[in-house]
Amino acid sequence: MSQQGAAEGRKGGRGGVRLIGGTALAQSTSAVRLDGVSIAFTLKGGKRYVAVEGIDLGVAPGEFVAVVGPTGSGKSTILNAAAGLLKPADGSVTVFGQALSGINARAGYLFQADALMPWKTALDNVAVALEPQGVARAEALSRARDWLGRVGLATFTDRYPHMLSGGQRKRVALAQMLIRDPEILLMDEPFGPLDAQTRQIMGNLLLELWAANRKAVIFVTHDLEEAIALSDRVIVLSAGPAARIVGEYPVTLPRPRDIAEIRLEPQFHAIYKEIWACLRVEVSRAYATGPA
Amino acid sequence: MNRPIGRLGLLALQILVGLVALAIWHVLTVYPILGQPKQVQFFFSTPVDVLKRTWAEMANPEIWNHLWITLQETILAFVTGALGGIAFGFLFARNALLAAVFDPYIKAANALPRVVLAPIFALWFGLGIWSKVALGFTLVFFIVFFNVYQGVREVSPVVLNNARMLGMNERGLLRHVYWPSALTWMFSSLHTAVGFALVGAVVGEYLGSSAGLGYKIHEAESVFDVTGVFAGMLILAVFVIAIDAVVTLIENRLLVWRPGGAGGSV
Numbered sequence: 001m002s003q004q005g006a007a008e009g010r011k012g013g014r015g016g017v018r019l020i021g022g023t024a025l026a027q028s029t030s031a032v033r034l035d036g037v038s039i040a041f042t043l044k045g046g047k048r049y050v051a052v053e054g055i056d057l058g059v060a061p062g063e064f065v066a067v068v069g070p071t072g073s074g075k076s077t078i079l080n081a082a083a084g085l086l087k088p089a090d091g092s093v094t095v096f097g098q099a100l101s102g103i104n105a106r107a108g109y110l111f112q113a114d115a116l117m118p119w120k121t122a123l124d125n126v127a128v129a130l131e132p133q134g135v136a137r138a139e140a141l142s143r144a145r146d147w148l149g150r151v152g153l154a155t156f157t158d159r160y161p162h163m164l165s166g167g168q169r170k171r172v173a174l175a176q177m178l179i180r181d182p183e184i185l186l187m188d189e190p191f192g193p194l195d196a197q198t199r200q201i202m203g204n205l206l207l208e209l210w211a212a213n214r215k216a217v218i219f220v221t222h223d224l225e226e227a228i229a230l231s232d233r234v235i236v237l238s239a240g241p242a243a244r245i246v247g248e249y250p251v252t253l254p255r256p257r258d259i260a261e262i263r264l265e266p267q268f269h270a271i272y273k274e275i276w277a278c279l280r281v282e283v284s285r286a287y288a289t290g291p292a
Numbered sequence: 293m294n295r296p297i298g299r300l301g302l303l304a305l306q307i308l309v310g311l312v313a314l315a316i317w318h319v320l321t322v323y324p325i326l327g328q329p330k331q332v333q334f335f336f337s338t339p340v341d342v343l344k345r346t347w348a349e350m351a352n353p354e355i356w357n358h359l360w361i362t363l364q365e366t367i368l369a370f371v372t373g374a375l376g377g378i379a380f381g382f383l384f385a386r387n388a389l390l391a392a393v394f395d396p397y398i399k400a401a402n403a404l405p406r407v408v409l410a411p412i413f414a415l416w417f418g419l420g421i422w423s424k425v426a427l428g429f430t431l432v433f434f435i436v437f438f439n440v441y442q443g444v445r446e447v448s449p450v451v452l453n454n455a456r457m458l459g460m461n462e463r464g465l466l467r468h469v470y471w472p473s474a475l476t477w478m479f480s481s482l483h484t485a486v487g488f489a490l491v492g493a494v495v496g497e498y499l500g501s502s503a504g505l506g507y508k509i510h511e512a513e514s515v516f517d518v519t520g521v522f523a524g525m526l527i528l529a530v531f532v533i534a535i536d537a538v539v540t541l542i543e544n545r546l547l548v549w550r551p552g553g554a555g556g557s558v
């Protein structure tokens with residue numbers, strides 16, 4: 001119970017941030033909430049590896065939360081728990097106040113690796129996302145076409161994934177995720193494999209789409225600048241194993257933001273310095289103990 | 293190192309290799325180099341004789357009947373073998389216990405040289421086309437089975453998780469993820485599978501039948517008609533190339549999504 005209390009307390013302190021972000025929701029239910037979540041894996045040879053431990057994290061509807069941490073800190077693990085792809089060994093995951101069992105149907109997931117079906121065209125990849133909802137094929141195709149237009153791929157509908165660049169594939173994946181209109185967006189270093197310019201373009205595209213229809217977002221990244229530029233709140237994880245949350249920082253930069261330009265603001269630097277002071281300790285710890 | 297040569301240049305070289313081989317064959321069998329030409333020709337025939345005989349055979353409507361029989365056996369063996377392989381491949385890949393229990397038996401059955409089954413199949417299914425289809429089936433089944441099994445097992449976990457996150461149930465996953473993935477693997481072995489279907493048909497015919505290309509070759513062989521054997525082999529080769537071209541056509545059509553196109557593999 002005490003952990004839960006602490007989580008509530010943090011949320012209270014964040015109210016002002018959300019006002020600046022533009023959503024003055026008086027809603028107390030988190031879109032997704034992790035309470036005292038621990039996740040362990042059984043390694044080859046029967047050894048137990050605790051990836052994350054005692055994670056308390058609530059994300060309000062319409063809030064953009066970024067999670068940063070050194071490599072091996074279990075960032076993706078947290079995301080997979082929120083997605084229902086991993087079952088926590090301990091603690092609970094609740095989605096809009098309801099305990100999560102199985103796949104989180106109200107969440108969309110943007111993976112770091114290519115997750116498109118290589119045997120489907122861009123259009124089919126996006127349209128197929130509507131099939132589980134029982135949308136008729138013709139309507140699904142027309143909506144998919146519309147979404148591909150929104151991510152700037154109107155003329156690439158008939159391309160197969162291997163005919164698209166890395167950035168274009170991410171755009172398709174983004175359209176595939178957003179066409180279902182999920183209330184929670186989970187993103188696992190989605191722009192990690194892209195080059196710096198493409199990352200900025202994708203970041204701005206994401207913010208633009210998100211601003212038009214605000215969802216709760218958990219955005220995992222190892223890039224602190226990206227985390228600050230995108231989010232309302234940055235969560236810092238400690239070095240693994242048994243990673244915990246060691247810091248939580250509101251980002252009060254005004255929106256709308258331009259990813260490339262916001263980095264030049266003095267306020268950005270101040271926030272960066274503050275979070276880096278916390279993160280650097282964990283990064284150096286990860287390097288000291290880790291295999292890297 | 294690899295200097296690009298044009299399409300025509302390559303074709304010219306390919307034809308040249310064939311012509312040189314034929315020329316060597318011709319010279320060695322027509323001129324007294326290895327011994328008496330008559331005697332040498334008994335064992336090796338001559339290219340001109342073989343071509344003449346092939347031409348004569350092709351002009352005779354009887355050969356088309358034999359080809360039709362062999363084609364029927366090949367297609368039936370391929371279709372039944374592929375269907376069986378797909379069904380069991382899926383079943384075993386999705387059911388770990390079943391796969392574990394049957395594993396030693398499948399390995400044993402696959403290790404068995406299938407030719408030894410031909411006489412049994414002839415006994416069970418008679419000397420008609422079905423004993424050949426059965427032989428081809430045993431060859432095709434295992435190739436397709438192993439490939440489909442692998443294809444279903446090795447679906448990218450990210451693609452699978454993504455499809456799950458899109459809300460797909462087991463049926464959706466089967467249709468949009470497992471099935472296309474398994475098909476890819478199956479088609480990557482399509483040339484081999486079709487080739488084995490033909491091997492099953494021809495070997496079956498060779499070992500006991502009254503029609504088909506294998507029968508033709510066996511018939512010529514039993515009277516030491518080397519020219520007839522070579523002519524039969526030549527017709528068989530042309531037949532195989534034609535079937536292979538059709539397979540490539542189908543493959544290119546079905547695997548357009550694959551990087552680098554579908555051709556050239558195996």
